[in-house]
Amino acid sequence: MTEITAQPAREPLLARINWVDVGPFIALGVLLLAGVLINPDFLSPTNITNVVTRSAFIAIIAVGATFVISSGGLDLSVGSMTAFVTGIMIMFMNAMVPAMGANSIIAGMALVLCVGALCGLFNGLIVTVGKIEPFIVTLGTMGIFRALITFMSDGGNIPLDRSLREPFRPVYYGNLLGIPIPILVSVVVALVGAFILYKTKFGRRCAAVGANEEVARFSGISVGRVRTLAFVIQGICVAIAAICYVPRLGAATPTTGSLWELQVITAVVIGGTALRGGKGRIWGTVAGAVILEMIANLMVLSNFISEYLVAAVQGVIIIIAMLVQRFSKQP
Amino acid sequence: MSKTKLLAAAALTTLLVAVPAFAQEKKTIAVSIPAATHGWTGGVVYHAQKAAEEIQAAFPNIEVIVKTSPSAEAQVSALEDLTAAGTLDALVILPFSSDELTGPVQSVSESGTFITVVDRGLTDPEIQDLYVAGDNIAVGSTTAKFLVDSLGGKGDVVVLRGIPTVIDDERIQGFQEGLEGSDINILDIQYANWNSDEAFSLMQDYLAKYPHIDAVWANDDDMLLGVLEAIEQSGRTEIKYALGGNGMKEIIEKVMAGDAMTPIETPYPPSMIKTAIYMTAAQFNGQAPVRGTVKLDAPLITQENAEEYYFPDSPF
Numbered sequence: 001m002t003e004i005t006a007q008p009a010r011e012p013l014l015a016r017i018n019w020v021d022v023g024p025f026i027a028l029g030v031l032l033l034a035g036v037l038i039n040p041d042f043l044s045p046t047n048i049t050n051v052v053t054r055s056a057f058i059a060i061i062a063v064g065a066t067f068v069i070s071s072g073g074l075d076l077s078v079g080s081m082t083a084f085v086t087g088i089m090i091m092f093m094n095a096m097v098p099a100m101g102a103n104s105i106i107a108g109m110a111l112v113l114c115v116g117a118l119c120g121l122f123n124g125l126i127v128t129v130g131k132i133e134p135f136i137v138t139l140g141t142m143g144i145f146r147a148l149i150t151f152m153s154d155g156g157n158i159p160l161d162r163s164l165r166e167p168f169r170p171v172y173y174g175n176l177l178g179i180p181i182p183i184l185v186s187v188v189v190a191l192v193g194a195f196i197l198y199k200t201k202f203g204r205r206c207a208a209v210g211a212n213e214e215v216a217r218f219s220g221i222s223v224g225r226v227r228t229l230a231f232v233i234q235g236i237c238v239a240i241a242a243i244c245y246v247p248r249l250g251a252a253t254p255t256t257g258s259l260w261e262l263q264v265i266t267a268v269v270i271g272g273t274a275l276r277g278g279k280g281r282i283w284g285t286v287a288g289a290v291i292l293e294m295i296a297n298l299m300v301l302s303n304f305i306s307e308y309l310v311a312a313v314q315g316v317i318i319i320i321a322m323l324v325q326r327f328s329k330q331p
Numbered sequence: 332m333s334k335t336k337l338l339a340a341a342a343l344t345t346l347l348v349a350v351p352a353f354a355q356e357k358k359t360i361a362v363s364i365p366a367a368t369h370g371w372t373g374g375v376v377y378h379a380q381k382a383a384e385e386i387q388a389a390f391p392n393i394e395v396i397v398k399t400s401p402s403a404e405a406q407v408s409a410l411e412d413l414t415a416a417g418t419l420d421a422l423v424i425l426p427f428s429s430d431e432l433t434g435p436v437q438s439v440s441e442s443g444t445f446i447t448v449v450d451r452g453l454t455d456p457e458i459q460d461l462y463v464a465g466d467n468i469a470v471g472s473t474t475a476k477f478l479v480d481s482l483g484g485k486g487d488v489v490v491l492r493g494i495p496t497v498i499d500d501e502r503i504q505g506f507q508e509g510l511e512g513s514d515i516n517i518l519d520i521q522y523a524n525w526n527s528d529e530a531f532s533l534m535q536d537y538l539a540k541y542p543h544i545d546a547v548w549a550n551d552d553d554m555l556l557g558v559l560e561a562i563e564q565s566g567r568t569e570i571k572y573a574l575g576g577n578g579m580k581e582i583i584e585k586v587m588a589g590d591a592m593t594p595i596e597t598p599y600p601p602s603m604i605k606t607a608i609y610m611t612a613a614q615f616n617g618q619a620p621v622r623g624t625v626k627l628d629a630p631l632i633t634q635e636n637a638e639e640y641y642f643p644d645s646p647f
Contacts, residue, residue, distance in 0.1 A: 039540065041539055041540060042539075044539060046539060046565075047535075047536075047539040050535045050536075050539065054532055054535070150367060150368060153373070153646065154367060154373050154376075154377070154646035155366075155367025155368060155369060155370065155372055155373025155374075155376065155646055155647075156367075156370050156373040156374070156645070156646025156647050157370060157553075157581075157646075159581070173564055248528075248531065248560065249527050249528065249531065249556060249557060249560055251527070251556070253369070253370070253527065253553070254367075254368055254369055254373075255369055255525075255526050255527075255528075255553070256528070258526065293532075296532065297532075297536055297539075300519075300521055300533060300536035300537065300540065301536060301539065301540050307492075307520055307521045307522060308495075310521070310522070
């Protein structure tokens with residue numbers, strides 16, 4: 001199936017650069033430049049580390065979303081799912097503390113990965129076996145997961161046991177050789193994601209199914225299986241994000257992950273993956289997540305944007321970024 | 332466990348309602364509130380259920396039905412269901428939105444039901460017999476006055492506000508008025524949507540932007556939780572106070588423990604629903620006159636009186 005997107009033979013170097021691939025990184029560069037002009041503190045190591053660390057949740061989930069979207073699906077439930085699996089994880093760890101002590105963190109991580117995968121499988125099976133539009137299915141599960149976390153918390157919050165806060169804290173606040181753990185986790189997730197999407201049979205099938213379902217089916221690909229697996233990968237990514245999220249504030253609330261689904265989809269699209277499916281771009285997605293967080297950060301650091309207009313300016317910047325990419329494609 | 336108890340209580344109340352009222356002077360109070368979707372409404376549900384249990388135990392002739400609704404439309408339907416089931420002697424309602432609920436509440440009122448409105452007023456105040464609300468302006472101004480006193484009248488503060496609503500506007504207005512005449516300077520005010528994650532990010536950004544901050548005010552305790560984590564992570568030591576508002580139990584616990592950074596709290600208590608239910612019940616039992624408007628103050632909660640505002644079993 002790789003031959004579908006065969007490269008044109010010989011062209012001058014400039015024309016051979018794939019602008020959709022580098023677009024998000026150019027946007028990131030422009031944003032960095034604009035940031036320094038707006039406020040020199042923007043480039044301070046603390047600020048940059050904070051911003052990139054914060055973008056890790058969206059980046060990790062968006063890597064999963066790249067699979068779902070490139071296979072022609074869509075998952076609106078990721079924000080609620082994050083809240084739900086976070087709640088399950090905290091309640092499980094709290095219950096395990098008397099028996100396992102700090103080891104319950106490890107058990108909680110293992111559990112949340114399973115729960116995440118199952119949530120993804122649930123979405124995937126309804127989409128493929130039930131043959132219902134993913135938009136509608138995940139709109140439904142979005143409500144279900146959100147209601148479940150609200151029910152589990154009685155509308156309040158589910159706090160992590162105090163004895164687990166300190167041992168778990170480094171997973172968000174710690175660093176390895178100066179690089180914060182969440183950044184390392186998202187890089188690893190992106191590396192694994194890129195490997196699966198670009199180097200394995202499954203990855204190429206994902207793109208094929210998303211590009212043209214009929215053609216894929218005639219070439220012997222089990223479309224249902226590929227799509228379901230993409231949702232499972234999404235679920236696992238949500239669980240990984242939850243693992244990094246819990247130690248940050250040590251609680252799950254009914255507002256955890258609210259509207260993350262939109263940020264995730266925006267990150268994927270800014271990254272150059274087409275919403276209608278086809279080729280996925282993992283590294284673009286990661287850049288997209290960083291861009292989103294950076295725009296939010298710049299809104300606060302700049303002194304000239306009214307607090308009432310922040311969301312409008314963010315919207316305009318995102319649309320401009322997309323337009324730039326759109327037009328740089330056709331020289 | 333408390334959940335099953337609540338469910339059982341709810342089931343029991345429904346059963347009781349289904350049985351026609353045999354005793355003649357049996358009075359029914361219906362309570363219509365938003366479903367628990369965040370901490371504060373979670374608290375409202377908790378306190379409404381508590382009040383219902385307590386009143387039914389104390390006054391066997393009074394029946395309290397608590398009904399939660401997830402949206403304004405659902406609340407309108409709930410009102411229809413409640414009135415269809417029989418005559419309501421009183422309705423205690425925390426309206427989802429003023430505009431949408433005014434008409435339906437008016438028609439309930441026309442059948443002779445005593446109407447108690449809580450927190451959010453209806454567009455026509457003529458409909459209500461009793462109005463119980465907190466004071467959002469005082470939430471802001473009480474906090475501001477504390478800062479003026481404890482910072483010695485000068486300093487730099489940053490503010491995190493919630494979702495653009497009247498509640499949010501009033502708190503900010505109260506805060507700004509409270510600071511008038513002092514040399515305390517508000518460096519920045521931005522929205523963090525009453526969300527602890529957004530507050531965490533915003534506080535990190537404030538810390539990056541301003542090299543010196545004396546105090547932080549998040550106009551809601553959910554946001555304060557995020558703020559405190561961001562301050563701790565930054566290792567900045569010049570910040571003397573990080574204050575919230577609402578009366579979340581985690582923050583009250585800090586006040587009780589004499590926390591240096593969060594030594595006070597201002598309440599906008601979800602337990603005001605309880606005040607409303609008790610007052611409504613009072614007129615049926617003791618013929619105590621209760622018609623009028625009750626505005627609960629937002630007094631300063633300190634280590635000395637924190638106990639009064641602490642509900643360890645409440646979700647909020």
